[in-house]
Each structure stands twice: as structure tokens, then as C-alpha cells.
Amino acid sequence: MKSVNLKELALQLNLSISTVSKALNDSYEITPETKRRVQELADALHYQPNPYARSLRKQKSKTIAVIIPEIANNFFTLAINGIESIARQHGYHVLIYLTHEDYQKEVEITQLLQNGRVDGVLMSLSSNNNENEHLYDLHKKMLPLVFFDRVFEDLEAAKVTTDDYESGYKATAHLIEQGCRRIAHLAIPKDLSIGKKRMQGYMQALNDHQIPVQEDLIIACTDNQQMNYAFIRELMERKDRPDGIFASVEKLAINTYQACAELHIPIPEEVKVISFANLETAAFLNPSLTTITQPAFEIGKQAASILFEAIKMKNIKNHYSILKSVLIKRKSTGC
Amino acid sequence: MKSVNLKELALQLNLSISTVSKALNDSYEITPETKRRVQELADALHYQPNPYARSLRKQKSKTIAVIIPEIANNFFTLAINGIESIARQHGYHVLIYLTHEDYQKEVEITQLLQNGRVDGVLMSLSSNNNENEHLYDLHKKMLPLVFFDRVFEDLEAAKVTTDDYESGYKATAHLIEQGCRRIAHLAIPKDLSIGKKRMQGYMQALNDHQIPVQEDLIIACTDNQQMNYAFIRELMERKDRPDGIFASVEKLAINTYQACAELHIPIPEEVKVISFANLETAAFLNPSLTTITQPAFEIGKQAASILFEAIKMKNIKNHYSILKSVLIKRKSTGC
DNA sequence: TTTTTTTACGAAAACGTTTTCTAAAACGAA
């Protein structure tokens, strides 16, 4: 079905293309009567402007990109929900890109976006993240850019995160209060902003309670769930196994539950568990899981709002929001 | 930063725009030497074609849309994963739209897509779905369209679902085998294809086992979680409360767990629970949840594959795939 | 009445590609 365009309308109305265009855009140059006629026919024929012609002419795409490491993760789905709600308010479209924690893919994706396809980018970094040329490239293109959760500290761009250091500290302190002395940390790569901060909070809490940091209790986890599981299992099979576990992402908590189930190590009696998580089911796990829960929806909303501000102002400022996470005590830490 | 375009390249190379374009598109008309020169400069200047100019000219957007009711749902995130993997293989971009189970939003979104913004649409219907004019509209525009999971049966379009009838039957039969006689069904709206089929499976299973269908054991749930919770709680407070519950989506199982916890009704002793779910945590719930699990990733992949076939062939056929769900027995049904 | 300004519209350029059409040069065959 041939779609109707300005030419077609102009022809039928016996007007010029420019007049029709201006009428539809409510230009002051056009008589109310003409506007009415044009609008009427446009409605009747269900005229819809071609978005690509418009984008080409206006150098605006009405589209933003969201780049995230994975989507099968409640934090990111909630964040997307927040982003989408704001994007819709602004009449914007949302492109989704998944890096699958793969640095190379992240580079490819950012390069895809350098050609004006989007008016702005929301991004949470992948973890295999050594070089950061691609981020500087994006920045050089003057493309509005807002990082959320996993931010790149060195770049002058807007950032929205949670209080990861404090949360890491509180999580660890909570385990200590519950009587743990050998506390393991299931860490995400520390080249990630949040990985580093959560780890620092963990270490500081140990220090403040005169507990020495033991390197062998810090498990460097990756995006490979099978390897993570193997690490955790190995950890729990040691004879000097930990009596507390602080998992930095929800998947690692699940792995821990699984390992403990297989090894018949009861939670929380033998080992207490706390985790960063946005699991809806946290309260119904066996045992219910003590979590540090990030305001994911709010993070998404705020990141998107800042992005749209940057798009409107053409002004990428060095914004930094830190939203508070909340610690919810449940049975897995003996509460 | 001004981005480099064909004109710029042509100028620097002392060639015409068309020659440069053809060289980059590896046209036979261009001499290898010229191609080399062009490619070299293009690489050096990091030339990237403007996607909107290209889309406008070629009447192709290299973009598909995914319309889903919600994203905070493991089925849909897994499906998106599958979709994204195929889309990337084809060099396509993926736009995400959420209807939030709102019919009006669904209509708006489908209308947004009628103007050539996307080359194809993947869709899972919202539940408040009475009229379906908007779907016919989409179809009339000859826009390749593939439904997945929540399909619209009446339209001649490709569809990918699971064996919902059989799964509903098996779920119910499993509860019966486990000794349940008063089996409630937490149903999603039956104007949804899957809602109807799951319900039919439920009823047939009861019939086949000489158990009468009781209308008051069929709870019509909606997208309003609070109301759902209230319904379930009311159900479990009856003196003739059910001894088995078949939940048609995972959120309803969570609600059930919550209600039973509050009312101190032990699962599975007093009531057995089975649910459609893609929860990673199903095995670690208290008690572990017996699920019917859909091959969500595979559904996404297959739906996307069919869509790209339709896009390539410009031929929207009446495809119908049915993938098998699997019943995983766990403690919530006494296994 | 004449001049100036305003009104309301149209022509054409521009956005950055791809593609079709045209043309010059080179080449081969007669």
C-alpha cells in the first residue's frame, strides 16, 4: 500500500508542497482556513510524515539508544521501564543494544551510533572493559551521553549510580553484626566502577571492625555463570570456608544458593548470605534473601531525564547523581 | 563535530559523489584502483553513511520493532535476548515498545509504526484487547508482522507460541495426580490466545478426571498486581479453599506464595502450586516451585528468524510454530 | 493616488544517500 505523502496532499488540495508542510506544522504564514482544509485531508488520508525524511532534514532522530550488558537481569529491566516511561513522555523511540558483557561488542555498538542514528545514549558499561577509546569517541562526537549504574568515571559526562561504596560497607557490616568473621566477597570485575566501590566498601567495613582482608576470600567473578558456580563451590568446599558471603550481583546469590544446596550447607546457620539484587522473589527464596536493592526504576527515569535535558540544551554537563540503595534484612542473614 | 559525508570525500578525492558512493558499495562500474583510493580516505576519515539518508532513499530502515506488554518478566527478557541475537546477525536495530498491558497504548504504538519507521514488527499482545482494528491496519500496510506467545489468531500473519493447551492440561493433570481435587486456576484474560488455551487445557484435564469445573475456582486476574493479590487472598481465606493452584503466569505464583505465607497455609501440604514461569530462582523458592517453563529464548529467536524471512521475501505467510514447554516438578506440588 | 508594508502562498534548495541516465575514452573488430 502506497503511503500518502506531502506531494499527494498538495496535489489533491491544489496547493504547493511547502504550503501543506507549513500548514501541518501550524506556521503563522498559513491562513486558518487553509490549515483546516489541509488538516482535514491529512486526517482523512491518515497522513503520517516519513520519519527518515524528517530526520534527514532536521538532523534529529527522535531516538535514543540504551546500551546494557544484559537484559535477563531485574535491575536492567526495571531501569528500562523507567527509561521507556520518560522517553515516551518526550515522544522518543528507544533502541536497545546488548553487549553481553563483551567489550568488542560494546565497541561495535558505540561505533554504530556515531552516525546520527540517535540523539542520545544511555549506557551501562560492559565488564571486560580495558580500553575506553570508544567512549571518548562518542564524547568527541558531541553525542549526549548518560551513564547509569556502571559508569565510566574518567569521562566528563552525566552519571547516575547508587551509593555503592556505602552499600558495600553496610552489607559487610551487617554480616559482621550477624556474627560473621570470615566474609567472602563475590566480586564483579573491579575495572567496573561499581565493582571497585562495592569492594572498597567491603574492605573498609572489615578494617573498621578489625577483621583482616583475606585475598582468598575475594572471588573474582565474571559473566561466565558456570565458572562462577565452580568458584563458589570450590570456596564452600574449603575446610576454612567462609561464614558470610557478600554477593555483588543477584546471579551470584543464586549460584551461592545452588552451591550450598548441593553441598548441604544450611543458610543462614553455617553461612549467611547478602546480595545486591532486584529479585521480586527475594522474600520467597529458601531462605528468604537479605538484599541490597537499588532503586532501578528511579535510576532509569533519572538517567533518561538528564539525557533529555542534555539533548534539549545541547549541553553535556558533568552531572553526577547518587541514589540510595536500601538494605532489606531477611532470613539468609539470620534476621 | 561535523561528520564527514560523501560530498566531503568526493571533494578531497576530486571525484564525483556518485563515483564515491559506487566505490564504497563495491560497484562493478568502478575501477579497483579508484575503489582503493576511496576506501582508504573513507577509512581515514571514519566515514559512516548517514542512516536516515540511506533509509529515505532505499525505503528500508534496517530496524524492527518489538512490542511487548511488559519487560519486568523473565519470559519477555529471554525472548528479547533471542530476538536481539538474530537481529544482530542481520545487522538490524531493535526498537522496544512497552504497552504496559494497556490497549490504548498498543494502538498508539502500532500507529506510530505505520510510517515506515521499521521494516517489521514482533509483537506479543496486550491483554485489554477487545477491538483489533489496529492489527488489521498494520497488516494492510503490508508490514511484516510476527506474533509471539500472545498471538492474534484471526489475522493471517506468522505466529510463534508454545503448546499452551497441552501445557495447561499437563499442569492440571499433574496437580490431580498429586492428589488435588479442588484446583483453582489463576487465569489471565481469556481474550488472550494463551489465556484461552491454558484455560481450555485446565478444563479438559478436569473433565477427563471426572472433576467438575467450578466457576468460583477460576480467578480472572489482570495486570493489577494488588487486585490479583486480593483475589488470591480472598480465595485462600474461603473455608472451602482449593488444594491446588494452577497459575498462568509467574507473577501470580509469587502472589500466591505471598498470600499463603501471610495466611500461614503451608505449600505443598495444604495447597499445591504449579505455574507457568521462567524464573531463574524457581528451584530456590520456599518451597521450590513446580513450573511449566516456556523456551522463551528459542521463541524469540524463531519469531525473529521468521520475521527476517518475511522481510527478505516480502511475503507475509501464515506461518504457525508451536514450541513445547516443559514441566519441571519441584516441591510446591509435593515432588 | 501612490507608496509601503503585510499577508499568504509557491519555488527551490537543502539534508545525504542511491540509482539511473549520459557521455567520454579506450578498445576491438572490420
Next chain:
DNA sequence: TTCGTTTTAGAAAACGTTTTCGTAAAAAAA
């Protein structure tokens, strides 16, 4: 040498908008 064919490249049209500019006619001002 001449004629046709192939090779290589450029000119121009096209995609569908928006926007700048130009210009009649009408209105206002002189």
C-alpha cells in the same frame, strides 16, 4: 580508418521532508 562495444566516471533525479527566499496580491500608510 571507422564503427560498435566496453569501461569508467559524472550529472542529475529521486527519496520526503523542512526551510529559506521570492513574489504576487491585498492591506495599510502616506
